[in-house]
Amino acid sequence: MNATFKGNGNMTRHHITRRTFLTGAGMLGIGGLVAARLPGAGLAHAASGPQPLHHRIPGTDHALPAVGLGSWITFNVGNDPVLLKNCTDVMAAFFAAGGAMIDSSPMYGSSQATIGHGLAELGIDREQVFATDKVWTSDEDGGPEQIDESARRWGIRQFNLLQVHNMLDWENQLPLLQDMKAAGALGYTGITTSHGRRHDLLGIIMEREAIDFIQVTYNPLDRAVEDRILPMARERNIAVIINRPFRGGRLTKALRGQPMPGLAADYGAQSWAQLILKYIVSHPAVTCAIPATTRVDHVRENMAAITPMPDADKVLLPEGKERHAIARAIEAAL
Template sequence: MTTERDGLTRQEFLGGVLAAASLGGGAAAQGTQPVAALHRRPIPASGETLPVIGLGTWRGFDVGETPAARAPLREVVTTLLGQGGQVIDSSPMYGRAEGVTGDLVAGLGARDRTFLATKVWTSGREAGLAQMRRSLQLLRAERLDLMQIHNLLDWRTHLPTLRAWKEEGRLRYLGISHYTESAYDAVEAVLRAERLDFLQINYALDDRAAEERLLPLAAERGVAVLVNRPFGGGGLLRRLGAKPLPDYAADLGCASWAEILLKFVVSHPAVTCAIPGTADPGHMAANLRAGTGPMPDEALRRRMAATLPA
């Protein structure tokens, strides 16, 4: 019922171990061995691969400058990078998250090991330029890995700007993002009409509408997919936490419902990376474990969807 796929080469794995050793502090410095190698997926536009588990910064990274507020987040980032992760997604709408992310990555000397993604969410060309320049400043980056037009707000205005920035080398990839099913028709129309590198969309075991058209279309159009809200909505994870793990959990190497939910998401062939948000280093480590080892095959995925506990 399970299959191994998208594993790292020996050279890539050793590179991750060396990166962990160089971070200082956190799991690597404390003698904890890195988890098994994270599966990786290619970005269709370039062939570059990304680990299937990343980090979202909504809510959790909107904190002040005190050591007490920042210390757990530093450990989260250290754990992500030390165990082979790369992707950190933020946004100007997340309060202080961009600045906190930039400070932590710079403090760890980890910019070259980090895939930084953020968003533009405003109307008008000049406002968009100002917001993106501010994101560069806050993230302490000369260029960004990914800029996304959030919620398709004024996308016709911003897309030429993003293309110009990509041509100038100020960003590497461009895309769009959304998080509600009510916008899927509009998202689909843009995916069909425009050449994009990335789509960020909501997808979870209890929120599978993206499977119908958007994920197949992204695969068809050669668009990488970041998944937000991979734990679903309506308190799914809290509700499942009191229930026993299903019999297939051991086969998948899962010790928690969080790992099961993430394995379902990243086992979809169109998904490049899931970006669950957390401010807890232990949760970050568990999320990363979900990106290793056996993954559900199609038969098990169907069973998981059909037998989700109420």
């Protein structure tokens, strides 16, 4: 897959070979996690191992791995050194598996600082990260200061994508982001919602405004966006980020211990989490899902859901009626 993300957040249109931090998740032993820049690791080329499925950002030549990393709750660990190390380990495994997009928000407590800590500890090249954050303020003039503070916490100069969090004061904040993009200080703009809320307003903004991304909740149980939002995103060339793919962990917890349906094997899904992610990212409008986790084995499992098996050349994903069958199987298992 050819694509990369420029560190200054101003997306270039030419292809550059995607860089990876390590050549694959397999290079990490049990608990063996990257804690420092490895010589030459940042220049290792993707061809050296199976690479995760990428989805093109509509209207551009760039693509993103179809699974990113959320930070809601999981990365809000304050100054706890043990938990900071744990989050850094999760990030290391994420990048090692070919991940790129990390999503956060000023609302998420210390999550931004945790990400900044992890990036610094790991010595990750800026170009390996698709830095995604949000502006979240009802202060008409508070956006720029908040964005500067967010960038400082991440330890970066500019973001690849900034979204208006939960559409809060979007009338003032979205133009700010659009101006930043026009000035070359931002790669992409977007808006977010979650829990299926305010889709009417979301649809209006999608119709009226020039935005590159939306972020919505979508999983086999929460499918409200299928009716209007996702088709509209396809029609308007808007990339779609999916939050709460596991309903904040409650869905996978509820499915724990339940036998996997036979159709899971058809797509190489070895866990409920993988089956859910395959269901989500197989929707033609979806660009990527951003599950959040505190566990290294879970982030590897998530990335493996979109990485071809060693003996395969592509990721097996359901289509059409097969997707409906997965949703029905999950509903039946609950």
